[in-house]
Amino acid sequence: xxxxxxxxxxxxxxxxxxxxxxxxxxxxxxxxxxxxxxxxxxxxxxxxxxxxxxxxxxxxxxxxxxxxxxxxxxxxxxxxxxxxxxxxxxxxxxxxxxxxxxxxxxxxxxxxxxxxxxxxxxxxxxxxxxxxxxxxxxxxxxxxxxxxxxxxxxxxxxxxxxxxxxxxxxxxxxxxxxxxxxxxxxxxxxxxxxxxxxxxxxxxxxxxxxxxxxxxxxxxxxxxxxxxxxxxxxxxxxxxxxxxxxxxxxxxxxxxxxxxxxxxxxxxxxxxxxxxxxxxxxxxxxxxxxxxxxxxxxxxxxxxxxxxxxxxxxxxxxxxxxxxxxxxxxxxxxxxxxxxxxxxxxxxxxxxxxxxxxxxxxxxxxxxxxxxxxxxxxxxxxxxxxxxxxxxxxxxxxxxxxxxxxxxxxxxxxxxxxxxxxxxxxxxxxxxxxxxxxxxxxxxxxxxxxxxxxxxxxxxxxxxxxxxxxxxxxxxxxxxxxxxxxxxxxxxxxxxxxxxxxxxxxxxxxxxxxxxxxxxxxxxxxxxxxxxxxxxxxxxxxxxxxxxxxxxxxxxxxxxxxxxxxxxxxxxxxxxxxxxxxxxxxxxxxxxxxxxxxxxxxxxxxxxxxxxxxxxxxxxxxxxxxxxx
Amino acid sequence: xxxxxxxxxxxxxxxxxxxxxxxxxxxxxxxxxxxxxxxxxxxxxxxxxxxxxxxxxxxxxxxxxxxxxxxxxxxxxxxxxxxxxxxxxxxxxx
Numbered sequence: 001x002x003x004x005x006x007x008x009x010x011x012x013x014x015x016x017x018x019x020x021x022x023x024x025x026x027x028x029x030x031x032x033x034x035x036x037x038x039x040x041x042x043x044x045x046x047x048x049x050x051x052x053x054x055x056x057x058x059x060x061x062x063x064x065x066x067x068x069x070x071x072x073x074x075x076x077x078x079x080x081x082x083x084x085x086x087x088x089x090x091x092x093x094x095x096x097x098x099x100x101x102x103x104x105x106x107x108x109x110x111x112x113x114x115x116x117x118x119x120x121x122x123x124x125x126x127x128x129x130x131x132x133x134x135x136x137x138x139x140x141x142x143x144x145x146x147x148x149x150x151x152x153x154x155x156x157x158x159x160x161x162x163x164x165x166x167x168x169x170x171x172x173x174x175x176x177x178x179x180x181x182x183x184x185x186x187x188x189x190x191x192x193x194x195x196x197x198x199x200x201x202x203x204x205x206x207x208x209x210x211x212x213x214x215x216x217x218x219x220x221x222x223x224x225x226x227x228x229x230x231x232x233x234x235x236x237x238x239x240x241x242x243x244x245x246x247x248x249x250x251x252x253x254x255x256x257x258x259x260x261x262x263x264x265x266x267x268x269x270x271x272x273x274x275x276x277x278x279x280x281x282x283x284x285x286x287x288x289x290x291x292x293x294x295x296x297x298x299x300x301x302x303x304x305x306x307x308x309x310x311x312x313x314x315x316x317x318x319x320x321x322x323x324x325x326x327x328x329x330x331x332x333x334x335x336x337x338x339x340x341x342x343x344x345x346x347x348x349x350x351x352x353x354x355x356x357x358x359x360x361x362x363x364x365x366x367x368x369x370x371x372x373x374x375x376x377x378x379x380x381x382x383x384x385x386x387x388x389x390x391x392x393x394x395x396x397x398x399x400x401x402x403x404x405x406x407x408x409x410x411x412x413x414x415x416x417x418x419x420x421x422x423x424x425x426x427x428x429x430x431x432x433x434x435x436x437x438x439x440x441x442x443x444x445x446x447x448x449x450x451x452x453x454x455x456x457x458x459x460x461x462x463x464x465x466x467x468x469x470x471x472x473x474x475x476x477x478x479x480x481x482x483x484x485x486x487x488x489x490x491x492x493x494x495x496x497x498x499x500x501x502x503x504x505x506x507x508x509x510x511x512x513x514x515x516x517x518x519x520x521x522x523x524x525x526x527x528x529x530x531x532x533x534x535x536x537x538x539x540x541x542x543x544x545x546x547x548x549x550x551x552x553x554x555x556x557x558x559x560x561x562x563x564x565x566x567x568x569x570x571x572x573x574x575x576x577x578x579x580x581x582x583x584x585x586x587x588x589x590x591x592x593x594x595x596x597x598x599x600x601x602x603x604x605x606x607x608x609x610x611x612x613x614x615x616x617x618x619x620x621x622x623x624x625x626x627x628x629x
Numbered sequence: 630x631x632x633x634x635x636x637x638x639x640x641x642x643x644x645x646x647x648x649x650x651x652x653x654x655x656x657x658x659x660x661x662x663x664x665x666x667x668x669x670x671x672x673x674x675x676x677x678x679x680x681x682x683x684x685x686x687x688x689x690x691x692x693x694x695x696x697x698x699x700x701x702x703x704x705x706x707x708x709x710x711x712x713x714x715x716x717x718x719x720x721x722x723x
Contacts, residue, residue: 012667016659023656030654032647034640036697040647040690047656047683055663055676062668 008062017063020056021114021164024048028112060164082119085110089124089132097140104146107153114164117157121168126175129158134183134194137241148240151197159203166207173211181219184231190239192231192254197241199259202266210273213260214280220257221283231255252292257284261296268303272315275304275322278377285329293342294330294411301326302348305355305398316396317381323356323398324379328371331408332401341411346418349411354425357463358384359398361429363405364466365459371401409470426467430460431555431577438559453556460552554578557596569595631712637705641698648694651687660684 027048032041085106091099110116121129133151140147161168169175176198180191198204199212223230231254242253252258264271274280290297304322308315330349353360362384381396400408412418437456446452558575560566568574569592575581581589651657663677 008668009666012662016662016667019655019659019662023654023659026654027656030647030650032643034643034647036640036644036701037647037694040651040694043686043690044651047687050679050683051656054679058672058676059668
C-alpha cells in the first residue's frame with residue numbers, strides 16, 4: 001500500500017461497519033437520572049450524532065455500494081427488547097389501551113436502537129406496522145400524548161432502520177400499502193391519513209420511500225381501471241397523526257399522493273426510481289387532477305430530473321429518462337389546460353429545463369418531431385456532441401418532442417420566479433457552450449474553424465430565440481390575455497348596450513342616453529389601448545432579440561479571448577463577464593465593443609459573427625410575428 | 630443516616646456507574662478498527678479526527694462524573710457527620 005493509496009479493505013470495512021453500529025447502539029443506551037450527569041450525556045449525544053452523520057454514514061455508503069460484493073452481515077443477536085415491543089404492540093392492537101403507556105416507555109427508551117427496532121418491524125411486517133399506526137391514529141383520543149409519541153417514534157425508527165440496516169422485510173412497502181387499502185375498504189379506517197403520516201417522514205431510506213410510492217401508485221391505477229375511488233370517504237381532521245399538519249394543508253391529508261410527491265421531492269434517487277417508470281409517470285399525469293396547482297408533481301419531477309454533482313453515468317441517464325417522461329407527458333397533456341398553475345410548479349419546470357438545456361437545444365436546433373406513446377413507454381436517450389468535454393465527445397440526453405417542450409416551456413414561464421430560473425439556467429448553459437467552443441478552437445481546431453464557430457453561435461442564437469419566443473412572449477401572451485379580457489368586456493359592454501336599448505324599445509317607455517354617451521367612448525379608448533399594446537409587444541420582441549444577440553455575441557468574445565483564440569482588446573488582459581461589461585462606463589463599453597467587432601481577423605484567426613446570432617434568433621421568433629400579423 | 634445523604638450516595642453510585650459505562654462503550658475502542666489499513670481517504674481522515682475528539686470529550690466527561698461523584702460523597706459524609714453531631718447535641722441537651 002503506497003502513500004498515495006485511497007480506498008478501503010473490503011473485509012475490514014465490514015468489520016468497521018458492524019463495530020460502528022455497535023458503538024452507535026452503545027451510546028444510545030447510556031442514560032442517567034442524576035442531574036450532575038447532564039453535561040456528560042450531552043457529550044454522549046454529540047459523539048453519537050457525529051458518528052451517525054460522519055463515520056457511519058460514509059462507511060454505510062461504501063458498504064452499500066456495488067463495489068463491495070460481500071453481503072452486509074446480519075444483526076449479531078436477536079434483541080429481547082424487540083420481542084417485548086412487538087408483543088406490546090400486538091396487545092395495543094387487540095384494543096388494550098392500558099398497554100399504551102408501557103409501549104410508549106419501551107419505544108421511547110429503545111427507539112434509537114436500530115438493531116432492536118429492525119427486529120420489531122420484521123416481526124410486525126408492513127401489515128402489522130400499518131395496523132399499529134392506523135390504530136394509534138383512529139382509536140385513541142386526538143390529544144393522546146402517548147399515542148402521538150409512539151406514532152412519531154415508530155416513524156422515526158422505521159426511517160433509521162431502513163436507512164442504516166435496510167428495509168425490514170422484502171415486501172414491507174407492498175404489505176403496508178395493501179393493509180392500508182384493506183383497512184380502508186373493510187374497517188372504514190382512514191388509512192389515507194396513515195399513509196400520509198408515514199410518507200411525511202424525513203428519514204425514510206430511498207428503497208422504502210420508492211417502494212411505498214410505487215405501491216401506492218399501483219394501487220391507485222388499479223382502482224382507476226376498476227373505476228373505484230382509491231381512498232373513498234372519510235375525513236381525518238381529529239387524528240393524532242395530523243397534529244403536525246398546518247391547518248391550511250389539512251385538505252391534503254386524505255389523499256396520500258400529496259405526501260408521496262413531497263417525499264419524492266426530498267429524495268432525488270427515490271424520485272428517479274418512480275419517474276423512470278413509464279406506467280407510474282403516466283398514472284401521475286393522466287390519472288387525476290391536482291388541487292395544488294401541480295406544485296407537488298413538478299417538485300418531485302424536478303428532483304428526479306436533477307443530476308447530482310459527481311453523479312455516476314447511470315444516474316445521469318436516469319435523470320435524462322425522468323426528464324423525458326416528465327416533459328413529454330406533462331407538456332403534451334391536457335393537464336396544463338385543466339389546472340390553475342402554482343408559481344412553484346413554474347419554478348420546478350424551469351429547473352428541469354435548465355438542467356437539461358442540452359436536450360432543449362437538440363430539439364430546437366435539430367428540429368426533433370414528436371415523441372410517440374410507444375417511444376415514451378420504452379424511452380431511449382439521444383446522444384449529441386458536447387464540446388465542453390472535447391470535439392468528439394458525445395453525451396446521452398433527454399428527448400423532448402417539439403409540442404410538449406413548448407407546453408412545458410410555457411408552464412415554466414407562467415410565473416416570474418420560473419422566468420428568473422430559466423434565465424439563469426440559460427445564461428449558464430450559453431456561457432458553457434461558448435467556453436466549450438472556444439476550448440475546441442484553441443486546443444483541437446477543426447479544419448474550418450470559422451464555419452465551426454458560426455454553427456455554434458447559430459445554434460446558441462436559435463436557443464436564445466426559442467426562449468425569447470416562448471418566455472418573453474408568454475409574458476406578452478399574458479398581457480394579450482389581459483387585453484382580450486378587456487376586449488371581451490368591450491364586446492359584452494356593446495352587447496349589453498344593444499340589449500338594453502332593445503329592452504327599452506320593447507318597453508318603449510324609458511330613454512337611456514347615458515349609455516351611448518358614456519360607454520361607447522370608454523369602449524373606443526379601451527380598444528385603442530389594446531391595439532397599442534400589440535404594437536408594444538412587437539417593439540419589445542425586437543428589443544429582446546437585439547439585447548439577447550448582443551449578450552450572446554459578447555459571451556463568445558469573452559470565451560475566445562479567455563482561451564487565447566482572439567487577442568484581448570487594447571488596454572485589457574481579459575474580458576469581464578457580461579454583467580461586469582455592462583457595469584463599465586458607456587464610453588469604455590463602446591471602445592471595447594468597437595475594438596472587438598471592427599477588428600479584421602489575422603490569418604488563421606476566427607472572429608465571432610454577431611449577425612449569425614441575430615439571424616438565428618429572429619428566425620426562431622418568426623412564428624410570433626406571423627401570429628401578430 | 631439522613632434521607633438527603635442517602636440520595637447523595639445513590640447519585641454517587643449512579644455517576645460512577647455512568648462514568649464506567651461511558652469508558653466501556655464500543656466507541657472508545659473504535660479507533661482500532663478505523664486505521665489507515667482499513668480505510669484511507671480525506672473523509673476517513675476527517676472521521677478519525679472527529680472520533681479522536683469525541684473519545685477525548687467522553688474521557689473528560691467520565692472524569693468529570695467521577696469528580697462530581699467524589700464531591701457528592703464528601704457532601705454526604707459531611708451530612709452524616711452533622712447528623713451524628715446533632716444527635717449527640719440532642720442527647721447532651723436531654
